[in-house]
Amino acid sequence: MFTKIKQIIDEGNRFLITTHIDPDGDAIGSAFSLYWALDALNKRPLVYLKDPIPYKYEFLPIPPNFTRELPTDRYDGIFVLDCGNLFRVGPGHEQLKEMGPLVNIDHHTTNETFGLINMIDARACSTAEILCALYESLDITLSLDMAINIYTAILTDTGSFRFENTNSNAFIICDKMVRAGVKPEYVSRMVYNSHPKERFLLLGMVLATLTTYANDTIAMVHVTEDMFRKTTGTREMSDGFVELVKEIRGTEVAILLREIPTGYKVSMRSMGSIDVARICNLFGGGGHKNAAGCTIPGSLNEADKRVKEALGIS
Ligand SMILES: [Mn+2]
Structure with a gap:
């Protein structure tokens, strides 16, 4: 062989x-x-x-x-x-x-x-x-x-x-x-279970942005370049944040918007039959039914608005 x-x-x-x-x-x-x-x-x-x-x-x-x-x-x-x-x-x-x-x-x-x-x-x-x-x-x-x-x-x-x-x-x-x-x-x-302190400082700032929609079934957070700068956290330190947000009781779709030079990178996680790959596909992204991602150019407001439109919430 x-x-x-x-x-x-x-x-x-x-x-x-x-x-x-x-x-x-x-x-x-x-x-x-x-x-x-x-x-x-x-x-x-x-x-x-x-x-x-x-x-x-x-x-x-x-x-x-x-x-x-x-x-x-x-x-x-x-x-x-x-x-x-x-x-x-x-x-x-x-x-x-x-x-x-x-x-x-x-x-x-x-x-x-x-x-x-x-x-x-x-x-x-x-x-x-x-x-x-x-x-x-x-x-x-x-x-x-x-x-x-x-x-x-x-x-x-x-x-x-x-x-x-x-x-x-x-x-x-x-x-x-x-x-x-x-x-x-x-x-x-x-x-x-062993993370640098900066990850937790960053997590604090990210969780402060938590907004929920549709009877608390959709949870959204964001992380900006400014937060990375203030906490001296690195990009990899935000890994897993979206999974954490998904653990909020009642959440069916969790979304993290992360600022990149051209706009925002969107990570979505969902429960059961909710297909987030389909939503990310609308923005040229992809992934699996319960874990998908895409990139939306422009400001935080634009990314936020377009994601909410795609999910049918506002
Ligand atoms: Mn492998």
Whole structure:
């Protein structure tokens, strides 16, 4: 199953590992675990990430060979992980093809098979699951550095074993990782319950904007550039705010408007049969029935007005 990938690893020495912009736990955990796996084989891997590591993944063992500058060297293999298309790697992605054979490892159904070698398994819960099978076929001894990255990747990509992609392998692999020394309490605390103070200062300002409509079934908040400045909070610190607003009792649709240079980015979450992707589609956005997003150009007032019109409230 991994014959070609094994050959590239066996015959090569210098490898580049990369993943998508705005990296999630699977992207980072997969990339870092592959680093430690290749390191265990006495190879010379380098991890390239366009974006900074989100604060909630800073506890993961960061490989000593890590860069945020797009490399320009030649490599014996370039691993592109968890990316449905090469564009997801970010600016400069077209250069990667010139730098060595591309190995595309992913679990998205929509994968565009852009690699020289494509290892796509849409039944896998995460990219980390596919990598685990690769490590086994390469007979790599599992280290704690590998295990904590793999565990984090699967925990986050399955939404803590709640999403539909949660399969039996998710549990089998995580069981192995716990046996290898991973502490589930520690990982979940670091990922979900340990935030910088600035996040809470920002949350205070955002919750002060809460407005509800339609008998308190629609809840809307917004966050502006000015709030980020005042609290010195970063964009990622507003992640999860819309889910929090959805927890207000009686809420069926939760909306967060976040200021961006050209206007407002809208995140919507809904309960049950309410389709917010349909509403976001009206503004050229999309997503899933219960979680969708779009961008509305212009001022806060305009964004607010147009969202309310689309939802039939005023
Ligand atoms: Mn993934």
